[in-house]
Amino acid sequence: MAMFDRRREHKQTFDESRTINVTIRESSNVGGHIEYRIEIWRSPEPEVRYSLTYRYSQFAHLNFALRSPHVTLPVLPPKKFFGNTDKSFVNDRKVALQNYMDELTKHPILRHHQALKNFCDPINYCANQLENGMMSVAAVLRSGGRLELGNTMHSIGWRYHKQYFHVCQVTPASTTDSTASVASGGAGSTATGDSVSTTGSASAVRGSSSSTTSNTSSPELTSAALAHTLHVAPPKASLLLWWCPYGVDSTMHLRDVHGTLTALVQCQHPYLATTLSSVATETGVCVTMPFYPQGSLRDLLYGARPDQSYIVKYNSNKSTSQSLACGISIRSAAVYGRQMLTALNFLHHKSVGHGHVHLGNVVVVEGVCRLGGAENLVLGLPHPLRFLFTYVKSLNSIQAIDVYCFGHMLYEMAMRRQLSTPTCEVFPADCPPLCRSVLESILSPEAGKNGMPTIDGLLTHPFFNEIPLHSHGRVSLHMSASVKQAVLTAHQTMLSRLLSDQKKVRLQKRIQKAEALIAQQSYRFTGRNKEANKKTGSKSAGATPPSSTITSPG
Incomplete structure (x- = not known):
C-alpha cells in the first residue's frame, strides 16, 4: 500500500x-x-x-x-x-x-x-495536454467498462485543462460482474480486458472479454486508479463527465484524495448536487454527474445553452439582453441564496468548506437549488475570482472566501451582471433595501477591511430567514479523522499562498504610491525651474527632461 x-x-x-x-x-x-x-x-x-x-x-x-x-x-x-x-x-x-x-x-x-x-502562454496551453486528457479519460473508462464516451463539449468552461464529455451508462457485455472491481473503497486495476474505438469526435468504450490491452497503454493507472461506486442511473441516461489535472494548490496524497472524493460521492443533502462517481489517479480526477439540459444557474440567468462555449454564453453583450427576458427575480434570488447558505453551513459544520462558490456550480432541479463543484478544492484548483481575493484583506479563512463568493453570486443574480471589481462602493438605486444590506455586508470596502459576516449570521438576516425551506431530506457526510486533517491541510496550503499574494499586492500598491509621489515632486521641480529660467531669460539648466519622469505603472 x-x-x-x-x-x-x-x-x-x-x-x-x-x-x-x-x-x-x-x-x-x-x-x-x-x-x-x-x-x-x-x-x-x-x-x-x-x-x-x-x-x-x-x-x-x-x-x-x-x-x-x-x-x-x-x-x-x-x-x-x-x-x-x-x-x-x-x-x-x-x-x-x-x-x-x-x-x-x-x-x-x-x-x-x-x-x-x-x-x-504557448508552453502551458498547448494541444498536447488536451490530447493527454482524452487519453486519461479513455484509460479510466477502460478500467470499469460501464460508461460509453460520447461527444466532447468544447470550451464550455473557463478552465483550459478541464475537459467535458457526454457519457451514458451501459450494460456490460459480459454477464459476469467483473467490472465491479471499481467498487467503493477498492483500488481499480490497470486497464485490461477493454477496447477503445474512436469515430470522429465520439469515442466508444465497451467491455470486451476477448481483447487485452497492455498496462503500458495507460501509464496514469499503473500506480493505482481509485474509483468510487456509481449510483444507479437509468440505462442510456445522459451523463456529464469531466476530467481535470491537479491544480497548483494540490498537496494531498492520493490516498487522501480517494477518501475525500468517496465522502463527497456518498454525501447526502437536499441542496448539494449529486455526484455519480469519482476516479482519482496520479494525473488527475475524473468525475461523472447527471447532465442537466437546462444547464447551470448562470445558464438560466443568461438564457444560454449548456453546450455552448463559455465566451458565447456569458459575453456581456448577449447576457444583457437575454437576462432581462429570462432573469431571476429578487424573490428567487432570496430563495436560492437561502438554500445555498444552508448547504454551505452544512459543509462548514463538517469542516469541509467549499472554496468554489459561483453560479456555474449551481443547478436548479424542480425549483430546488443544488450546489456542486466541491471536488475542485480537492484538486487544488483556483477559484475563477481568485485574482480579486488578493485585493481583499479580510479573506483569511475558507469560510470568509465562501461568503465573499456568495456575495458575488448574489450580486450577479440581483444585478444580472458580474461584479468585476474586488469591492463595490455604490450599488444601483433599484436594488431592494434588504438585498442591498446583504451585499453591503459582504462587498463593501469596509467588509473587505474589517471582516466578512459568518454563514450563520447571514442565515439570520431578514432577507433570508423569512424564506421557508421545503426540502428536509436526509443529510450525511462521513469522513475519517485522517481525511479531515488532510482537508484542513489543503485549506491551509491554499490560504498560505493567498496570504503571500495579498502581501505582494499591498507591496506593489506602496511602490506605485511612492513612484507617483516622486513623479509629482519631479514635475513640480521642473515647473519651478522653468519659471525661474523665464525670469532670468536663460535656458533651463537643472530641469528634468520629460522622458525621465517616473510614472506609476498601469
Missing part, C-alpha cells in the same frame, strides 16, 4: 486564474518584416517575466480566432500593404496593438478565451 502514500508529481505549476499582463517592449525589422517583442507576466508577480516575438499577421490571426457570435472585439489596427516598415507607422501600430492587448487581457470574459491563452 506504499504506492497510495506518494504525493503526485503531475500537477499544474501555475495559477490559471491570475491576470495576464502584456507589454509590447520594442519592434525590429527582421528580413523585411516587423517583429514585436512582447513581455508577459502574471499578477501579482511582476518579477517573473518572459518574452515572445510576434508579427502583425499573428495578431490578425488571434483576432480572427476570437471572433464568435454576439462578441464585440476591441479594434485591431488595420493592415497596410505599402509603407508598413516606416518608423512612424510602426510606432503608431505598436501603440494600437498595445491598446488592443490591454482590452483583451482586462476583459472579464475574453481573457478566458483559449486562443488568447495560447497566444500569451
